[in-house]
Amino acid sequence: MADNVLYIHVKHILQKLIQYLERPLVIAGRFVGSFSVSYFRSQLFFFFPFYHIGGAEKVHARITCCLKENKPIVFFADKSKSFALKKQFMQSAKIFDLGYLNNPVLIYFWAGVLSTIVNSNKNCVVFGCNNILFYKLIPYLSPHICCIDLTHAFGGGIENVSLPCVDRLDKRVVINTRTLKDLKEQYSLNGVPENMSERIVLIENCVHIPELTGRKNYRKNNGPILRILYVGRGSEEKRVHLVGEISYLCHQKDMPVEFVLVGDVRSSIPEQYRKCCTFLGEIVDEKKLSEIYNSSDILLLVSSSEGFPLVIMEAMAYGVVTISTDVGGISEHIHNGYNGFLIKNESESLIVKNVYKIIDELISNEFLMDKISLEAYEYAKTNFNCEKFCSKYKKLIWGK
Template identity: 50%
Template sequence: MSKPKVSVLMSVYNGERYLREAIESILNQTFTDFEFIIIDDGSTDSTPKILTSYASKDNRIRLIRIEKNLGIAAALNKGLEVASGKYIARMDADDISLPNRLSMQLDYMEKNSSCSVVATRIALIDNKGNIIGYWREDIKTTQYYEIRNFLPRKNCIAHPTVMIKTAIAKKYTYNENQPYAQDYDLWLRLCSNGERIEKINEVLLYHRIHPISVTYLTISSGAERKNIKTKAIFLRDKIKTRKLTFFDLRVFIFLLQDLSIFIAGKIKYYIYSGFKKLFIFLGYFIGLILRRIFPFKSYSPIFFFFPFCHIGGAEKIHADIVNCIADKKPLVFFTKKSKNTKFKYLFQRGNVKIFDISLFVNIRFLHHICMGIIIIFINKHSKAVVFGANNEFFYKLLSYLKSNIRRIDLLHAFGGGLEEISLPFVSQIDIRIVTNTKTLTDLKEQYQAYGINPKFADRIVLIENKVKVPNNYPVKKKKEKEELKVLYVGRGSKEKRVHLIGEIATQCNKARIPARFILVGDVYEAVKDKDRKFCIFEGEITEHEKLNKIYEEADIFILTSEREGLPLALMEAMAHGVVPVVVKVGDIPTHIKNRFNGFLVENGSEKEIINSMEKILQELSMNRSLLRTLSFNAYQYALNHFRKPNFCSAYRKIILEGIC
């Protein structure tokens, strides 16, 4: 049997989520003369079953099973031992190779015999396969001399893109003594010995960035320190050989530069930490004085920390939670500057006391004085509850609270960054509330990815949001050819992509689709100038009756967000029989069934979203019977799933357990 031209080498450890997509991207290459060596590095999930299934269908796949996890360097070296192709192509179990990748790289290697390694450029994708950006160092270094000059500073070669001569790979192998960047170590060793590393200036691989990826974990946990350690180990090994080169000298110079920057950063951190502690202590002292001036017994042991009181779905939910226990006279703190205070009144029912501390929190050292004062008032209680939602200030308080204080965190959705900020504080949080099943899954996956003790995942509690749903279906009295009312309710923030709604309105006008686009919220600036004439801007609405009337008159609720949990506005719209036409993100697909109670649009490119939604609006304008059916189904779903009569009792139980 003749040897294959290329050996594709892939190591996998517990990679079930993206493994099929990675395997198929290799099996579907236009170049087919390869063997696919997959090393299962001690996986404990369904990875072995997936691999066996593919191997039984394609004889190009060769499986190597390692019983105990050895790490990526040792696993890849196992694969190198059995590789028989002239070239080795690397692949990662969560990435996607474009169909012509192997063909283009093989052609390059055959035409450039002096080249030892050829890489390609990458595009970064998220966990759903959407392109989210590019690697800056990758873009800056596409020529041989650029790569060679840049490598002593930082890595600029994406490991899963490379094709390397097998003889070179087997000669050098991966350094199993390198705890982190084994690929970067290999590039340094190759360049030090005069081997050429080149790059095809074209994206031929999609590199996934997600909480379980090696790259993500490296970026999130001290990349500078790991970069320093990798260079130090490389230089130590080179010194042992007594064969130093000018390239090694450049690595040493940049190592010294990295060390000086790292040490300066540490010094700055310790100075800042010292001042922080000093100002927090000052806050303690001020708090003690204030406690003597004001009668402490009049203050509730329940403390809420929310970011804003401006108009928004999250703010409505926060107000609902506070009002569930308004009888206990809780204290509510707003920690960020709100765009307006139009929803502040929602928090002021009953005996709730409100403090806007955003002015102090946003000034660095006043921030710490403010923390000190609040900590004194919280810790005075023999039992107390501190409840935070979407709030970094809340996380900073946790380390200073006494053990008798119950700490509750509310997380609406992933993607805003707070899920990462909260990681160091997971063990200090007694209960983490999530509002939808997607966030529940994402949070548990994050814990697993970071090796967080599984017992902390048991502290996660699901309490879904509620909306008022009319007892009777609000029939839409609309004539057959009357224009559709397409509604958006929400913010004009970047992730909402409201500009797409403006472009959809323009395209519908050009296509003569009878549709009127009504936008509620602070969204005027989010819509492009050329599209505004096709939209009606209602501005921000605080009166429930007025907003309910708009819902009652609307036919379609449109949403183009790039990330979401389950928007409250979507729930309210469905409660009024408004048909959702929404992008398939977050927890939305859990509740919207395509062509049953709404339409789901794939979260593809912006142009694809615009075109898909235009076609859906065209169909609904021509098929009013379908529109009525979807409207009734949307209402029925809201009636059965969004009322949540136990909403208040669930929050009361969790919060009041801390003071009973």
């Protein structure tokens, strides 16, 4: 209790100190930035958090690639855990990593530096996502600078940081209608003028769709084993421990299944369940990841919150059947019993029980497995097209 009181007290003091230092730090940043403007010439600036592996990061790399002909400059605001996607970004843009230098005190110094750099480029566009620096920068940008942000999912806290900037954001991109509704509700609750909602644009993500004639018969492909895949982080909302529990239950029942986990998730699985899982670690190589999807039958996600995960799109592109909790915008694309399966986001014990039932049904019903697999692939082919994705972003940025 005493520790909490001390933490709150120290945090309050730091916040007051930062407020006091804001103006001097911005002025110092502007002075430093004035010596750099000639080096940062572009009509398009991106502000992204990371270049380590992740669904959002893959989307950011794809957007940058779509607009590489404009020679964009990308600033990474936060410290990345790995160099996984750094090379991919470098192929499309000039990049600068501020992650090692950025912190709550220096954020206003960087706002001064970066606003000076950006403001020196007339009629340019600034595009940001998932980082506080971008929203702290916006108030210092000249009125002629076009500002756009992207919201992957509502509820992580960044939507509250962005709220004071709503009237300065010329466009706001969301990836599903659920987030669109959430933003509109936030506007209503906070007295934001209704016409601000007209600036919100829906652009769904995309993935590479391989040329397949249809999903292969999973038993012929994998023998008697049904391969169940998890791809992602081990963060709290992903509830990867439930994947471990489900794997343990399936093995207790001697079900012909194999659980394969991609990502840095081993520590997220309770030790007693790890013997039932195969851990492949973090995989950066897209070719290797494609091979894993192509040899898998089921993608399993049991998250407590999501936007619309890129891993579902990637899995569907290979005819992998998704079993997921019904959260975020997932139900906009996964239609229960048609191209995947949705589980109610209720108690963890019921989630485990219901996932187990579906796996058991798919093992005994090969026809259903193949039917849903094919529907998933056809849906991905129709809806997750990258040409449409790039076209929409070019129109968003340049109006044509």
